[in-house]
Amino acid sequence: MTVYYPIMLQIKDKLCVVIGGGQVANRKVNSLLAAGALVTVISPTLHEKLQEKWRKQLLTWVEKSFEAADIQDAFCIIAATDQPSINAKVKENVLPHQLLNIVDDATASNFIVPATVRRGDLTIAVSTAGANPGLAKKVKEDLSLQFDDYYGDYVAFLQSARMDILANERNEVRKKQLLDALLQPEFLTLTKDGKMAERDELFQHYLKRGIAPWQ
Numbered sequence: 001m002t003v004y005y006p007i008m009l010q011i012k013d014k015l016c017v018v019i020g021g022g023q024v025a026n027r028k029v030n031s032l033l034a035a036g037a038l039v040t041v042i043s044p045t046l047h048e049k050l051q052e053k054w055r056k057q058l059l060t061w062v063e064k065s066f067e068a069a070d071i072q073d074a075f076c077i078i079a080a081t082d083q084p085s086i087n088a089k090v091k092e093n094v095l096p097h098q099l100l101n102i103v104d105d106a107t108a109s110n111f112i113v114p115a116t117v118r119r120g121d122l123t124i125a126v127s128t129a130g131a132n133p134g135l136a137k138k139v140k141e142d143l144s145l146q147f148d149d150y151y152g153d154y155v156a157f158l159q160s161a162r163m164d165i166l167a168n169e170r171n172e173v174r175k176k177q178l179l180d181a182l183l184q185p186e187f188l189t190l191t192k193d194g195k196m197a198e199r200d201e202l203f204q205h206y207l208k209r210g211i212a213p214w215q
């Protein structure tokens, strides 16, 4: 059993090279683009959905078969061809510090991709360490119901409320009480019910008093 170390990677404006242009490559490209990576696809063919993104200039397409030189400047590499021998050749040509995901060989990769739920700044990543990717997807779908769309707004509120507390409350005890109070269900319920003005007012009231009334 492999014990993976989960991290959140900053790949904005970093070169990520995807080898292969099929369905799986398309899924990986989607998550790379969502994180702001510079994506280059090396492949003699391109899936329809990747072609769409290529036409919109969201990615670079190099229409050819893989060669070692294609990955030399890459921060992150995803080998997503349907040819195990090509994926293995990618592995042979990476430098030890390069990030490598091989879609048909987790053990030869130094990272694998989890299933992800995003709600604004909240990210929930689910991995089975490759034991069953379908289960990772299913758990993600279950969680996406529990953590509904309003969580995006809720996390944005929590972030700004937390900043307000840190900037305004100098008393350490009251600061901690307020930070704890912020995570009580009241603010979540008001967000869920769309009562944002009421929620923000309530928070400002507590901030001024320096303590939440339910404590």
Ligand SMILES: C[C@@]1(CC(=O)O)c2cc3[nH]c(cc4nc(cc5[nH]c(cc(n2)[C@H]1CCC(=O)O)[C@@](C)(CC(=O)O)[C@@H]5CCC(=O)O)C(CC(=O)O)=C4CCC(=O)O)c(CCC(=O)O)c3CC(=O)O
Residues within 6 Å of the ligand: 027, 028, 031, 101, 102, 103, 104, 105, 106, 111, 112, 113, 114, 115, 116, 126, 127, 128, 129, 130, 131, 132, 133, 134, 135, 136, 137, 140
């Ligand atoms: C090791 C890993 C490497 C990596 O790709 O990073 C890997 C490997 C393999 N996947 C395979 C199959 C499938 N993968 C999916 C789906 C996803 N696979 C993803 C990740 C991972 N897949 C990494 C481990 C993640 C973990 O468990 O922690 C997800 C979570 C993320 C993503 O890809 O973006 C994404 C869900 C996206 C979403 O919806 O959220 C489905 C379901 C579907 O497509 O609907 C199937 C078919 C059902 C089945 O086989 O279970 C095969 C066999 C291929 C063959 O048949 O030859 C291999 C190869 C092998 O097992 O060796």
Ligand SMILES: NC(=O)C1=CN([C@@H]2O[C@H](COP(=O)(O)OP(=O)(O)OC[C@H]3O[C@@H](n4cnc5c(N)ncnc54)[C@H](O)[C@@H]3O)[C@@H](O)[C@H]2O)C=CC1
Residues within 6 Å of the ligand: 019, 020, 021, 022, 023, 024, 025, 042, 043, 044, 045, 046, 047, 064, 065, 066, 080, 081, 082, 083, 086, 102, 103, 104, 133
């Ligand atoms: N990790 C994952 O999440 C999953 C992995 N897989 C694996 O991913 C592989 C790819 O699956 P699909 O995308 O559905 O296949 P696909 O057939 O849709 O795409 C394969 C792509 O690789 C390209 N390719 C082939 N030889 C190449 C070369 N020498 N250089 C560059 N590109 C080359 C093809 O032109 C094509 O664009 C499967 O063989 C399977 O093992 C499959 C499902 C999920």
